[in-house]
Amino acid sequence: MTVRLKAISPGGGGLLDILGPDGGSPEGLSAELEACFARSREVWLKLAADLPADAVNDRGHFGTCAPNVSDFGLLTGWAGLVTELGARDEVYDVHCADPWLFRHLAGLPGVSAGSPPSLLPVRLKTAVRGWLARGRVAVTMFRNCLAARGQKPSAGGRWLMVYGHPASTSDGRDGYFGELMQQQPDLQRILHVDCAVPRGRELAADGRTFLLHGYGSPLYALSLIFREWRLRESSVKGPYEWLVRRALVLDSGYAGAAMIAWQIHCQRRWLATISPDVVFWPWENHGWERSFCRDLRASGGTSVGYQHSVVGQQWNLGPGSNPDGAASLPDRIFCNGASGFRQLLEAGHPEARLVLAGAWRFPKPEPVTWSADAPVFVAAPFDLAVARQMLEACRAVPDRRFVIRVHPMTPLEFTEEGNIAAATGPLSSQKSVSAVIYAATTVGLEAWMLGLPVLRFQPEARIAIDILPDDASVPVSDHAGLADNLNRVISAGAVEGRQTGDIFSPVDRTVWEEYPLSTRDHPVDVPAKEVTV
Known part of the structure; x- marks a missing residue:
């Protein structure tokens, strides 16, 4: 045994502290952790792909493999690093304050573990915090849906669904879609529930912007205090059981699942009322988006997810974590450049789903x-x-x-x-x-x-x-x-003449103006086996 695992009290440090043979932090540890994180991609995707589809589409971030909102990839990275240390000849001391991570590490080869930290204090603290957070969200959303009543948008038509980005303005400019609304006067804009009502009213001064909050039910808003992310016991069992249990418990300590539930509730009622022909949105393959794709398709509308930013290690942008395959993916994904197109293709999306549409959000950078x-x-x-x-x-x-x-x-x-x-x-x-x-x-x-x-x-x-x-x-x-x-x-020094046209392509205005040619312009469904790990 070359890794001595010891429990410590939570407090000043992070989840884990690794000490080398000399008692100090080993050189290059950050780079090793990052490498182990990158290698954990397939593990995470496989776990997510095996979950029930409704568990991913309706609640937690773990199942979408989004490393910027879930630390599950960090935990599997730590596990991979400790496994590597356990195979070395040197002796390492690992101090861990997280009770779930400790129990997972204790079962790895080469690890000698002491007594684990208690689960009870963390579970109690998390449960209390979760009830308080969801209660606050329930009251806030109740007020929001009442404050946003009385909107009168035109039914059908073409829509943007967007977050309340700080760069968006009331003259139709959008932080994600630039001047698209200004150039296409038939477009209307619906604001995600993360947008506060006062900010939404500012943007709604254009007469073409509306708030999803206004479509919610006040009674449903009050029920958000009970909205948690849960899994069947059969979905929890396995070699990563302790880490999945951690994700469930910690997710319940915040109001994230409640906010996702509110977004899904409001967008469903909006779809039932408006029946849009086509909806464009800044696509990231989060849970509420997966639910939206299925609901919009069922209503007869066309879904267009805009790959508005970069891809890189945003594993949620690939289809591998969608248990129901194409059913919860957009009909088309508009890419902002050839680089993003290639990366999404390599991630497993069929070419028929991808369209090179150009970058609204990232014009050519001003020289500095x-x-x-x-x-x-x-x-x-x-x-x-x-x-x-x-x-x-x-x-x-x-x-x-x-x-x-x-x-x-x-x-x-x-x-x-x-x-x-x-x-x-x-x-x-x-x-x-x-x-x-x-x-x-x-x-x-x-x-x-x-x-x-x-x-x-x-x-x-x-x-x-x-x-x-x-x-x-x-x-x-x-x-x-x-x-x-x-x-x-x-x-x-600086580099002259760097070739960058592959990253963000010029906007193809014809694609944005004419798509879809009809509301039935859906791609042939891709079998789930083609888009899952």
């Missing part, structure tokens, strides 16, 4: 001047824990100046002092930069396209997914190597 003496631009991700690690890593490089651009959806709070300042705007608004550091955000791709020196930040004990295509790889750095890696990429 490079200067070795300029500040380093830091693009913080959605994940606040990773964003904090990036900030601390920058503070530890005092001989360089950093400007921090927080994520608009989860703004990181920090103090401007010393070598740290807040960015006055996005990358395109900077006078000059010496380099760009990013994690799990398309700002890294933007910087690469501009030929700027780029570093992808690799966090400790967490995963920040690599969103870049293979042909846009950039150097990687963790906290310890940041100073040296910055020196290296800044010394190399």
